[in-house]
Amino acid sequence: MIYTVTLNPSIDYIVHVDDFKEGQLNKTKQTIKLPGGKGINVSRILNRLGTPSLALGFLGGFTGEFIQDWLTKEGIQTTFTQIADDTRINIKLKSQTETEINGNGPKLTSEEIQQFKEQLNQVTKGDIVVFSGSMPPSLPSHFYAELIQLVKEKQGEFVIDTTGDSLLQALKEKPLLVKPNHHELADMFQVTFSSLEDIFPYGKKLVEMGAQQALVSLGGEGALLFTATHIYYASAPKGILKNSVGAGDSMVAGFIHGLQQTNQPEEAFRYGVACGSATAFSDDLATYQAIQDVYDTVAIHCY
Numbered sequence: 697m698i699y700t701v702t703l704n705p706s707i708d709y710i711v712h713v714d715d716f717k718e719g720q721l722n723k724t725k726q727t728i729k730l731p732g733g734k735g736i737n738v739s740r741i742l743n744r745l746g747t748p749s750l751a752l753g754f755l756g757g758f759t760g761e762f763i764q765d766w767l768t769k770e771g772i773q774t775t776f777t778q779i780a781d782d783t784r785i786n787i788k789l790k791s792q793t794e795t796e797i798n799g800n801g802p803k804l805t806s807e808e809i810q811q812f813k814e815q816l817n818q819v820t821k822g823d824i825v826v827f828s829g830s831m832p833p834s835l836p837s838h839f840y841a842e843l844i845q846l847v848k849e850k851q852g853e854f855v856i857d858t859t860g861d862s863l864l865q866a867l868k869e870k871p872l873l874v875k876p877n878h879h880e881l882a883d884m885f886q887v888t889f890s891s892l893e894d895i896f897p898y899g900k901k902l903v904e905m906g907a908q909q910a911l912v913s914l915g916g917e918g919a920l921l922f923t924a925t926h927i928y929y930a931s932a933p934k935g936i937l938k939n940s941v942g943a944g945d946s947m948v949a950g951f952i953h954g955l956q957q958t959n960q961p962e963e964a965f966r967y968g969v970a971c972g973s974a975t976a977f978s979d980d981l982a983t984y985q986a987i988q989d990v991y992d993t994v995a996i997h998c999y
């Protein structure tokens with residue numbers, strides 16, 4: 697079974713404004729409300745690819761209900777821990793440029809946290825747990841480390857898509873996959889990248905430090921995959937950018953799906969790139985058909 701863990705889900709409120717002017721009254725051209733949060737996005741794409749998963753995390757209030765209803769309608773299995781506070785709303789403002797305002801997240805009680813941890817007891821050998829995204833402020837900084845230990849005790853595998861120290865600490869536990877984007881990778885090692893080759897030593901480092909596979913996404917420039925033996929590069933498939941929110945999560949979902957289907961990292965990479973780009977070319981996350989259309993155009997170069 698694949699479990700996705702979204703500790704800090706969100707409603708993604710996507711607001712299109714023509715010619716946004718700061719400090720003035722602006723009118724929206726179009727608004728879209730979507731269930732968000734990285735693990736939830738992974739579950740939604742897996743579902744479209746026909747790979748079942750169980751979505752875990754915290755949900756509360758009217759915002760939590762919106763997300764739960766949406767996922768139920770899509771036929772996604774969920775066991776969210778109910779919380780008293782409201783799930784956050786993240787604003788994605790699309791105008792001349794893209795601006796994001798992400799909420800900090802709700803308050804969690806110690807009972808709610810304990811209840812959530814008990815969910816991980818159902819993990820068994822060979823299951824994959826996908827830990828994705830930020831944590832609400834009431835969780836301790838070592839929370840992911842604690843959850844990873846729980847999964848390892850059960851002999852499960854884990855994927856982690858988060859940033860900074862939580863990601864660095866997780867590497868020694870041998871994640872099946874990590875997926876920083878190039879900005880996050882540069883921040884982690886306090887460096888700057890000015891060419892594709894600049895990224896190579898740091899991608900390799902993720903593998904040397906323990907990752908079984910490391911995807912480094914490059915937005916509209918494509919992506920790199922580092923394995924113990926190879927470096928693969930895929931330029932981004934061509935299309936019209938509509939909304940890149942969730943592109944990274946779609947890539948993670950595509951990779952996991954591809955790996956389950958074929959057990960070939962290169963093939964998993966192809967699925968990952970197809971899902972990421974297909975989502976970037978869609979208002980919501982990519983549909984199955986959009987993914988298939990892009991899949992046929994992905995070209996991979998092996999270094």
Ligand SMILES: Nc1ncnc2c1ncn2[C@@H]1O[C@H](COP(=O)(O)OP(=O)(O)O)[C@@H](O)[C@H]1O
Nearest residue numbers: 877913914915916918919932943944972973976
């Ligand atoms: N403008 C774009 N055109 C084509 N593909 C894109 C575009 N933006 C993102 N993608 C695809 O989605 C993947 C993940 O996007 P990225 O923005 O790097 O992730 P994140 O959302 O985690 O920052 C990229 O590696 C690429 O394959």
Ligand SMILES: O=P(O)(O)OC[C@H]1O[C@](O)(COP(=O)(O)O)[C@@H](O)[C@@H]1O
Nearest residue numbers: 732733734786829830942943944945
């Ligand atoms: O948990 P975080 O890091 O605050 O990110 C949450 C945001 O990330 C998203 O999951 C999108 O992530 P990506 O664009 O990286 O795929 C949004 O749905 C959500 O608003």
